[in-house]
Amino acid sequence: MKTIQEILEEKKASILELEKFLYANPEIEMEEYKAKEKFIELLEKEGFEVEKDIEGLPTAFVAHKSNGEGPSIGICAEYDALPGLGHACGHNLIGAMSYGAAAVLAEWLMQSGHKGSVYLLGTPAEETGRGKPGMLKAGCFKNVDVAMMAHPMKSTTLMSKLVNLEGYDITFHGRAMHAAEAPWNGVNALDAAAIFYNAVAMLRQQLRDGSRVHMIVTDGGDAVNIIPERAALRVEIRHSDFKYFRELVNKVLAVAEQAAKAAGCTVDIEMFEPPIYCMKNNKPMIELFKRHMLDAGITEYVEEAATGGGCTDMGNVSQEVPSIHPWMKMARPTSDGHTLEFLEDADSPYAIEQMYKVVGCLAETGADIIAEPKLLDGTKAAFAAED
Ligand SMILES: [Zn+2]
Structure with missing residues (x-):
């Protein structure tokens, strides 16, 4: 049986293909049609079943691969760009990392004989906060036990506190x-x-x-x-x-x-606008992710920090499903999101090297939960205990 890292090696080419495609074809919120098509092309090649019609969100999708009843891991992909700025928030990397994590984890799941499911949630329009709240309303998260993603940033913070x-x-x-x-x-x-x-x-x-x-x-x-x-x-x-x-x-x-x-x-x-909720960071899941992050050689990080005025609609997901949303260092220390400098960094060799590491960390975290369903109980208990 192949390990997550071995499967990741085999899928690097398609992960990079998606990253480059998204970067070269930036589409703003609710107009991510090319991105959606590319995701679906790659996911269908990987044997995912794809639900393409999500009510009210023409550029959203939900892909899944199952191997019977067991823990169900949701991974959120973002792929919207900024008006006039292209991928200056690095959602090209998020899209590729989440696709990669889902593809790697799903193949591992099928080979390992464990029971469970992998969902890749195509969540558009993050910049205006319309995607994930709309998908929650449409019931897209009803089949997932946990949800995760990672966001590129100039430094690594495992748990961000948002407003x-x-x-x-x-x-x-x-x-x-x-x-x-x-x-x-x-x-x-x-x-x-x-x-x-x-x-x-x-x-x-x-x-x-x-x-x-x-x-x-x-x-x-x-x-x-x-x-x-x-x-x-x-x-x-x-x-x-x-x-x-x-x-x-x-x-x-x-x-x-x-x-x-x-x-x-x-x-x-x-x-008059979609509500935005703070991240309710799931500590047991963060602990799993952190172990794999350290194994991958990412050792410079902050455990928890309040970020400025920033917020993300992943917060809304985290209020309903145990979730994590670590910020991962993939850019220069001076590079702030939504700037030309970040746009440059979002397709740099350094970002791509980090991208593969983060794919591994996300997939390993999902594999831990699938292989040891008891971990899911701890995750759910922590979710219920923390308001
Ligand atoms: Zn962003």
């Missing part, structure tokens, strides 16, 4: 009336908006450190001699602790309901 974010449009409805003739017959929606704005401003004093609630007024009425029948605000809410974040969102939305009541109005509350 949670939700944004809402709050629209108050009242009744228009002549503001001078009979204002007493009107219901002023702008009053509700003013109460909401001020009540949230007061609420801030009672919030935990690191909370952010910021807003703008997007509609305050049409004419000064008409009692506004409609007034609207746009608000964004952020905190890094997921449990507290949920509390905070509920508080702010309750204030909106009460502000409407106080002014005799009704209120509509609608999310």
